[in-house]
Amino acid sequence: MQDRGFNHPLGSEITPIGVYLDRRRWMQGAAAGAATVALPAAAVAQGARPGKLAALPSARSNVAGAVVMEKATSYNDVTTYNNYYEFGTDKSDPARAAGSLKTRPWAVAVEGEVRKPGVFDIESLLKLSPMEERIYRLRCVEGWSMVIPWVGWSLADLIKRVEPTGNAKFVQFVTLADRAQMPGLSSPVLNWPYTEALRLDEAMHPLTLLAFGLYGEVLPNQNGAPVRLVVPWKYGFKSGKSIVKIRFVEKQPTTSWEQAASEEYGFYSNVNPQVDHPRWSQATERRIGEDGLFAKKRRTLMFNGYGAQVAPLYAGMDLKRFF
Ligand SMILES: Nc1nc2c(c(=O)[nH]1)N[C@H]1C(S)=C(S)[C@@H](COP(=O)(O)O)O[C@H]1N2
Ligand SMILES: [Mo]
Numbered sequence: 545m546q547d548r549g550f551n552h553p554l555g556s557e558i559t560p561i562g563v564y565l566d567r568r569r570w571m572q573g574a575a576a577g578a579a580t581v582a583l584p585a586a587a588v589a590q591g592a593r594p595g596k597l598a599a600l601p602s603a604r605s606n607v608a609g610a611v612v613m614e615k616a617t618s619y620n621d622v623t624t625y626n627n628y629y630e631f632g633t634d635k636s637d638p639a640r641a642a643g644s645l646k647t648r649p650w651a652v653a654v655e656g657e658v659r660k661p662g663v664f665d666i667e668s669l670l671k672l673s674p675m676e677e678r679i680y681r682l683r684c685v686e687g688w689s690m691v692i693p694w695v696g697w698s699l700a701d702l703i704k705r706v707e708p709t710g711n712a713k714f715v716q717f718v719t720l721a722d723r724a725q726m727p728g729l730s731s732p733v734l735n736w737p738y739t740e741a742l743r744l745d746e747a748m749h750p751l752t753l754l755a756f757g758l759y760g761e762v763l764p765n766q767n768g769a770p771v772r773l774v775v776p777w778k779y780g781f782k783s784g785k786s787i788v789k790i791r792f793v794e795k796q797p798t799t800s801w802e803q804a805a806s807e808e809y810g811f812y813s814n815v816n817p818q819v820d821h822p823r824w825s826q827a828t829e830r831r832i833g834e835d836g837l838f839a840k841k842r843r844t845l846m847f848n849g850y851g852a853q854v855a856p857l858y859a860g861m862d863l864k865r866f867f
Contacts, residue, residue, distance in 0.1 A: 593759060593760040593761055594619045594759055594761065595761075596619075596761065596764075597761040597762050597764060598761060598762045599760060599761055600675060600695045600756060600757035600760060600761055600762050601675065601760070602674075602675035602676050602677040602695045602757070602760070603674060603675070603676055603677070604676065604677060605676040605677060605678040606676065607676070607678065607698065607750045607751060608750075608853065609751060609850055609852060609853040610676075610678040610679070610680065610751065611678070611679050612679045612680060612681055612691055612849070614679075614681075614691045615691065616679060616691050616692065616693055616759075617690035617691050617692060617831070617832050617833050618833055619758075619759050621690065621832045621833045622690060622692055622758060622759070622767070623639060623764045623766060623767060624636065624639045624766075625688075625690075625832055626638040626639060626766045626767065627684065627780065627781070628642060628728075628766055628767075628768070628785055629728050629731075629733055629734055629738070630719065630720075630721070630726035630728040630729060630736075630738065630786075631645075631726060631727060631728050631766065632727065632728050633728070633731075633733060637728070638765075638766035639764075639766045641727055641728075642764075642765035642766040643765060644725050644726070644727070645720075645725050645726070645765040645769065645786065646725060647666070647765065647769045647770040647786075648666065648770070649665065649666070650665065650666040650770050650771070650788075651663050651664065651665045651666065651788070652664050652666075652669060652771065652787055652788060652789065652790060653788065653789045653790070654702070654706050654789075654790045654791075654792075655789070655790075655791050655792070656712070656716075656791040656792035656793050657708060657709045657711040657712035657792040657793060657794060658706040658707055658708050658709060658712065658792050659706070659707035659708075659709060660705065660706045660707050661706065662706065664702075666770050666771065669702075669754075669756070669771060670756060672697070672701060672702060672705070673697035673698070673701040673702075674697060675695050675696065675697060675756070675757075676695070676696065676697055677693055677694070677695050677760070678693070678694050678695075678696070678753055678774075679691060679692070679693045679694070680692060680694055680751075680753070680774060680776035681776060681848050681849060682774070682776070682780050682783070683779060683780060683815045683829060683844065683848045684779060684780040684781075685779040685780065685781060685809065685813070685821060685826075687824060687826070687828070687829055687830060688829060688830045688831070688832055689829045689830070689831050689832065689842070689844075689848075690831070690832045690833075691831075692758055692759075693758060693759055693760070694753055694755045694757070694758050694774055695755065695756060695757035695758060695760065696753045696754050696755035696756050696757065696774070697753070697754060698750045698751075698752060698753060698754070699747055699748075699752045699753065699754045699773065700747075700748045700749070700750060700752070701754075702754060702790075703715070703744075703747060703748055706792075708744065708792050709792075711794045712744055712792035712793070712794070713743065713744055713793070713794050713795070713796075714741050714742065714743055714744060714792075714793050714794070714795070714796050714797055715741060715742050715743075715744055715747040715790060715791070715792055715793075716739055716740070716741040716789075716790070716791040716792075716793060716797045717739065717740045717741065717742075717773055717784040717787050717789070717790055718737050718738075718739050718784075718787065718788055718789035718790075718791065719737050719738035719739070719784050719785055719786050719787060719788065720737065720786045720787075720788045721736040721737035721738070733804070734800045734801070734803075734804055735800050735803045735804070736800075737788075737800075738784060738785075738800045739784070739797065739799055739800050740773070740781070740782055740783075740784040740799050740800070740801075741796070741797040741799055741811070742775065742782070743796075743857075744792075745857055746775070746854075746857060749853070749854060749857065750853075751775075751776055751777065751850060751853055751854065752773070752774075752775050753773070753774040753775075753776075754771060754772075754773060754774075755768070755771070755772050755773070755774045756770065756771055765786075767785070768783075768784075768785025768786050768787075769786060770786070771786070771787055772784060772785040772786065772787060773785075773787065776848055776850055777814060777815060777847040777848045777849075777850040777851075777853075777854045778812075778813050778814055778815060778848075779809075779813045779814075779815060781801050781809065781813065782813050796811060798811075799811065801813075807822055808821060808822055808823070810866065810867040811866070812858075812863070812866045812867060813867070814847055814854075814858065814863060814867075815844060815845070815846070815847055815848035816846060816847070816863055816867070817843065817844040817845070817846060818846070818863075818864075819863060819864055819867045826844055827843065827844060828841040828842060828843055828844055829841065829842050829843075829844045830842075
């Protein structure tokens with residue numbers, strides 16, 4: 545399991561009883577050879593719906609490695625400690641400023657090297673595949689992490705639908721860039737629109753999630769409403785928010801972060817405790833919500849703990865060179 549070798553949990557992380565029971569049933573199900581056990585997603589979310597936004601019902605994930613057996617970061621921390629530079633560079637800026645983002649109507653254009661390009665409106669995307677809840681770690685390159693119950697489905701479901709051609713080697717993700725809605729665009733801190741990209745096989749990996757919600761509700765604007773990417777084995781910036789375009793291309797695209805500082809942010813950006821950022825170590829991380837006097841730093845795991853699922857994608861690659 546991906547958690548082997550992880551830091552011994554702190555007292556504050558002792559599993560709530562409902563989650564413990566849920567986990568036991570899950571393991572019994574796994575032992576019986578069942579792929580899934582039908583349980584309400586709320587049992588997994590380690591707490592009730594916050595009741596702030598519209599509900600987004602989901603089933604428990606079928607994807608191996610999707611469930612992290614750690615205490616979820618509180619909804620309050622997940623939604624008030626954000627990176628979303630289109631709304632400012634302070635962690636508190638997006639929660640304060642992202643109210644101006646209009647998430648309806650919304651459409652995602654899928655184009656480039658695909659046989660079936662098209663424009664998908666958000667309503668059709670919400671119905672494209674069954675919603676699953678997946679608890680993933682999110683590890684920022686800055687050295688902090690969270691555990692978040694996301695709601696969405698594997699990006700692969702959309703990719704199969706549009707039928708990539710043999711020339712499709714990379715997938716680019718483009719965030720909305722509208723000065724009227726996004727005050728941060730007046731600063732040249734990044735090249736707008738924010739773009740990210742994955743290799744096609746990374747994008748097709750079942751762990752790669754197109755997320756529409758968290759904590760059983762639609763995404764708050766500051767977390768990338770109405771639709772964002774979550775790539776759990778890579779540093780957080782690979783997970784683009786508020787996506788309006790998905791483009792299939794032959795050549796490796798440069799990303800906004802590479803354009804800003806290519807020595808610091810490589811294309812791959814796999815979470816890797818052995819490859820430090822040029823200005824700081826990546827060996828440990830601070831879990832948001834564990835900021836007390838006695839909070840220990842956590843050891844960062846190779847591929848953020850998802851190595852059993854994703855290491856084969858990088859077999860034979862020098863991950864110091866392709867950082
Ligand atoms: N469009 C856009 N997407 C973005 C960012 C951003 O500034 N703009 N920040 C990235 C970074 S650095 C991180 S760590 C995650 C943070 O996601 P969260 O705020 O939902 O925790 O979003 C990523 N996606
Ligand atoms: Mo980040």
